Amino acid sequence: xxxxxxxxxxxxxxxxxxxxxxxxxxxxxxxxxxxxxxxxxxxxxxxxxxxxxxxxxxxxxxxxxxxxxxxxxxxxxxxxxxxxxxxxxxxxxxxxxxxxxxxxxxxxxxxxxxxxxxxxxxxxxxxxxxxxxxxxxxxxxxxxxxxxxxxxxxxxxxxxxxxxxxxxxxxxxxxxxxxxxxxxxxxxxxxxxxxxxxxxxxxxxxxxxxxxxxxxxxxxxxxxxxxxxxxxxxxxxxxxxxxxxxxxxxxxxxxxxxxxxxxxxxxxxxxxxxxxxxxxxxxxxxxxxxxxxxxxxxxxxxxxxxxxxxxxxxxxxxxxxxxxxxxxxxxxxxxxxxxxxxxxxxxxxxxxxxxxxxxxxxxxxxxxxxxxxxxxxxxxxxxxxxxxxxxxxxxxxxxxxxxxxxxxxxxxxxxxxxxxxxxxxxxxxxxxxxxxxxxxxxxxxxxxxxxxxxxxxxxxxxxxx
Numbered sequence: 001x002x003x004x005x006x007x008x009x010x011x012x013x014x015x016x017x018x019x020x021x022x023x024x025x026x027x028x029x030x031x032x033x034x035x036x037x038x039x040x041x042x043x044x045x046x047x048x049x050x051x052x053x054x055x056x057x058x059x060x061x062x063x064x065x066x067x068x069x070x071x072x073x074x075x076x077x078x079x080x081x082x083x084x085x086x087x088x089x090x091x092x093x094x095x096x097x098x099x100x101x102x103x104x105x106x107x108x109x110x111x112x113x114x115x116x117x118x119x120x121x122x123x124x125x126x127x128x129x130x131x132x133x134x135x136x137x138x139x140x141x142x143x144x145x146x147x148x149x150x151x152x153x154x155x156x157x158x159x160x161x162x163x164x165x166x167x168x169x170x171x172x173x174x175x176x177x178x179x180x181x182x183x184x185x186x187x188x189x190x191x192x193x194x195x196x197x198x199x200x201x202x203x204x205x206x207x208x209x210x211x212x213x214x215x216x217x218x219x220x221x222x223x224x225x226x227x228x229x230x231x232x233x234x235x236x237x238x239x240x241x242x243x244x245x246x247x248x249x250x251x252x253x254x255x256x257x258x259x260x261x262x263x264x265x266x267x268x269x270x271x272x273x274x275x276x277x278x279x280x281x282x283x284x285x286x287x288x289x290x291x292x293x294x295x296x297x298x299x300x301x302x303x304x305x306x307x308x309x310x311x312x313x314x315x316x317x318x319x320x321x322x323x324x325x326x327x328x329x330x331x332x333x334x335x336x337x338x339x340x341x342x343x344x345x346x347x348x349x350x351x352x353x354x355x356x357x358x359x360x361x362x363x364x365x366x367x368x369x370x371x372x373x374x375x376x377x378x379x380x381x382x383x384x385x386x387x388x389x390x391x392x393x394x395x396x397x398x399x400x401x402x403x404x405x406x407x408x409x410x411x412x413x414x415x416x417x418x419x420x421x422x423x424x425x426x427x428x429x430x431x432x433x434x435x436x437x438x439x440x441x442x443x444x445x446x447x448x449x450x451x452x453x454x455x456x457x458x459x460x461x462x463x464x465x
Contacts, residue, residue: 002112004128007139008034010335011126012146013118013280015042017321018312018328019146020102025332026142027109034112034138036128042102042113051321053171054191055352056094060087061198062354062416065231066391087176087199120285123305142307142335145295146328147280149273149313156243157183157269163246164267167192177201177265181254183241184270185212187351190224192268194354197233204234204262206254211237213351216412217364219378219398220357223414227355227394236260244269275314292316301331309335323347348426350419355395358422361410361429367400375405375462377435379454381415385446392416397451399425399435405463406434417448424449435459 009031012023023035106113116128126138151166153159161169167188178201182193185207197203205212205228211221212235225235240257244267247253252267275294282288282295286305290296294316301309311327313319326347333340351357367374381387381395395415401408411425428437438456443449 002034002114004114004136004138005032005034005112008032008112008141010034010142010144010332011036011118011138011140012144012328013126014146014148014276014312015039015102015113016146016148016312016324018148018324018331019144020106020328021325022144022146022309022311022328022332023111024105024109025329026144026336027111029332029336029338031336033109034114035106036114036116036118036126038115038117040115042099042106052094052098054195057087057171058191058195058352058354061195064200065198065354117279119279119281120287121281123285123307142309143285144328144331144335145277145280145303145308145310145314146312146324146331147276147314149319150276151269152272152274154269154271156241157271158245159269160246163252164244164269167268167270167273170268173266179203179264179266181206181252181262181264181267182270183207183244183254183267184272185209185214185237186270186272187213188273189268189270190351190353192270193233194224194228194231197228197231198354202232202264203228204236204264206236206239206241206256206262208240209237213357215363216357216359217398219364219396220359220412220414223394223396224353224355224357230394231354236262273313273319275316277314300334301327302334307335318347318349320347320349322350344430346426346429348419348422350422352419355392355415356418357412357414358418359410359412360422360426361408362400363410363412364398364400367402367409371402371409373403374409375401375403375459377401377455377458377462379451379458381448381451383454384448384450386448386450387415389446390416392448395448397421397448397455399438399452399455399459401435401459403464405459406436408433408435413451415448421448421451424452 010026010033012019012035015035015037023033027033116130119127121127126140129135151168159166180196180201180203182189182205190212193203193205213221242257243255251263254262295310295314297310297315309331311331312324348360377399379397382393387393392415398412400410408429413422435456438452
């Protein structure tokens, strides 16, 4: 850790994706910069409790799923006493490599790394409480809050991190459970539910909404739910959970308002996340959280206080690591008066469930509301050779076009590889290309990318004459 200076041009609170990029951008602009992290580990929840650990587990879940699909080659089942650590066996190496990369980047840009808790004395003074309890006040010109988020804990669910987990603690289980109840139907709930189901755990998803991932079109959510059920999972929508408790012996009991009772060995509560600002004393700087429990910012990512900016999960959706990185960079640029273009609204969303789901631009529903009689082209992965070869036949690709069948309004995919293939559609949209580009271009064979041509040809066939 670095020696703390008396003053900084830019102080960044939080070392996650938004904080890292904000600090690096400010340092490259010639500023004296520090990044404060209260965790002993650098990189924030994204690196150590969220994105990287869950995706590492997902890779092994996919391997297990594929081995079961190919029973003729290998009759494979995980043992009942499988330790969780064996399922994220590469996580240590992944984290070490990522940590080494991050620290080198911070150090070569001469950014001070401060391990401690930050709190506002006023908008130009930050108090740092160090690990040994000592405090030091720092004078700052600009502050960028990138403190991330933490799991929301419903009042009627006693999360104990032993039997009842949240999304930050779920991977701390010692052994793979035989059964798991997942409360929620959002991104985190869908990812973990499908990952554990692929590992052979008996998973039940319960949510108050009729379908999971309700911000997507119904054909996308149907693909997810059908694949989840095909693996053996149970989806229970339109349910109100009244009570959750550990029975003191071997099971977690979930009681629903309609009398349904679900029992499982473990339970994951994935009820959303809240801005991680406890202890920052925002009020001392003249700031307050909005009605959603987030920090409000303008189009320049500036808060109500003109020298304080915010980025990442603390400001709310889309709450994606990729978007947070760009928000952090832009917050630093705007704070320093560096000219920068407007942030593109074409941010791809990647959901790392099994199967993957991804989208960019408008959904079919959103496009219909804005443009009226839109034209939609779809392609099933079962229609392309690559889908058949890889067994990735449940997936699909959808292109949403304007009423003339020319302008690309959105691209959505479901199926393994979606989070990679979506970028083809994103680039076409950023270049303002017509749907025809997918017909006039040559794609490698066999690839999932060929689905773009199939979907585009369907749109061309539907164009008004």
